[in-house]
Amino acid sequence: MVSRVIPVDPFDLVIFGGTGDLARRKILPALFRRYCAGQMPEGSQIIGAARSDMDDAAFKKLVKDALAEFNPGPKPDADQLKGFLAALHYVKVDAMGTDGWKELAGKMREGKVRAFYFSVAPSLFGALAERLHGNGMVDPDTRIVVEKPFGRDLETAKALNTSLAAHFDESQIYRIDHYLGKETVQNLMAIRFGNMLFEPLWNSQYVDHIQITVAETVGVQGRGEYYDRSGAMRDMVQNHLMQLLCLIAMEPPAKFDPDAVRDEKLKVIRALDPVEPGDIVRGQYKADGERTGYLEDVNDPQSKTESFVAMKVHVSNWRWAGTPFYLRTGKRMKARASEIAVVFKETPHSIFDEDAGRHRNTLSIRLQPNEGIDLDVTIKEPGPGGMRLVDVPLDMTFSEALGPEAEVVTDAYERLIMDVIRGNQTLFMRGDEVEAAWAWTDPIINGWEARGDRPASYDSGSAGPEDSLAMMHQDGRRWREIRS
Secondary structure, eight states: OOOOOOOOOEEEEEEEETSHIIIIIIIHHHHHHHHHHHOOTTTTTEEEEEOOOOOHHHHHHHHHHHHHHHSSSSEEEEEEEEHHTEEEEEEEEOOTTSSTTTHHHHHHTSSHHHEEOOOOOOOGGOOOHHHHTTOOOOOTTEEEEEEEEOOOOHHHHHHHHHHHHHTTTTEEEEEEEEGGGGGHHHHHHHHHHOTTTTGGGGGGTTEEHHHHHHEOOOTTOOHHHHHHHHHIIIIIIIIHHHHHHHHHHHOSSSSOOOOHHHHHHHHHHHTOOOOGGGEEEEEEEEEOSSSHHHHHHTTTTTTTOOSEEEEEEOOOOOTTTTEEEEOOOOOOBSEEEEEEEEEEESSOOOOSSSGGGGOOEEEEEESSSSOOOEEEEEEEEESSSSSOEEEEEEEHHHHHHSSSSHHHTTOHHHHHHHHHHHTTTTSSOHHHHHHHHHHHHHOOOOHHHHTOOOEEETTTBBSOOOOHEEEHHHTTTTOOOOOO
């Protein structure tokens, strides 16, 4: 199956922090793949902007090395690499001063989409926005892209939104969450709203509960200082898991339009109940003989920051009344996996005897590492010996069903950057959405800080603290096994 590439018009893209880790690992390789796919047209230019003292040639060398190290797949084609590097430029810019801004402004062209990617610390967002505006680089076709964290609480999120709004309209601000660019996340909307099979069942009458899991095998080494100020709640739940919850729980929008979709997501966040302390489990991974534990990784033996959090959440609206959502995320777990599992209720009456067992249909959406969708369907186990039931998955692994091209086009950053150039905000968070998420999150964090709760220890390579299993067991449920 050949992917259909929708071209865009030539554009100017400036990457602030263009020599940094995110640019080298994600942004520049994503742009190169779009160039190779024919989606980055001739006449486009990519400008790296940073404090480093280098010229165009040095920046191109840096990008070439980054593509060799971080671009997956075969070695880049020489001609394609040459063409991509020809579109690159570099400007040394002082984000907090005046150096380099006139030179950068001189590279902007009239009549082109201008996108400025803020691949820098959030503390620089306001200064960059002010200097872009003050140096005449903002017009109706200008967009800015900002990475998380979007604040660390409601107060700082509001301040950040205010500083950006002073120079840009909300329609020009793209708050990027790479989870929303994943092929399977978007397919979730296609499954729900493009198939008569599921939408009538997508409510508390038929759904027993929903699980959202984002598990990582790595620890926080190298990010210890940042992570210990953040924790799993701020780093993952407030943004990534919250967005997945919204897409699962939201009402059908009137149309597939940026504001229509984001309006429905906002309604979900505002319908979330406060979470009781007994419905939250926090944890820190322990050393396992070969690897250090969380406290060693953050160099603070008294740290109360969580590397794991699990919670039961309720959406108080007509559709989901009485249906719990179980969220969990953690570091140093048994497998790297991200999954949404919609667990349907048992049949109201079984015509089979006890030996057949009780069974439930489960729709599981795998976000990583192998994107795809499973639907567990109950059938008769083959062979003689009576009516024995067994659950069999109807599997759709994208790379198998759609061909190898499906793996090439699913990178989140590729899709999201091209959406910025097209001016499509559907997969980006709106300011009021971010603030609503923090308004729900803050009381949870403030609660455990006020109580002085200490996270429970859990074994590295496990499914998390035992208390998280008990939280499910007391409801007569269990977590799905974490599998890569």
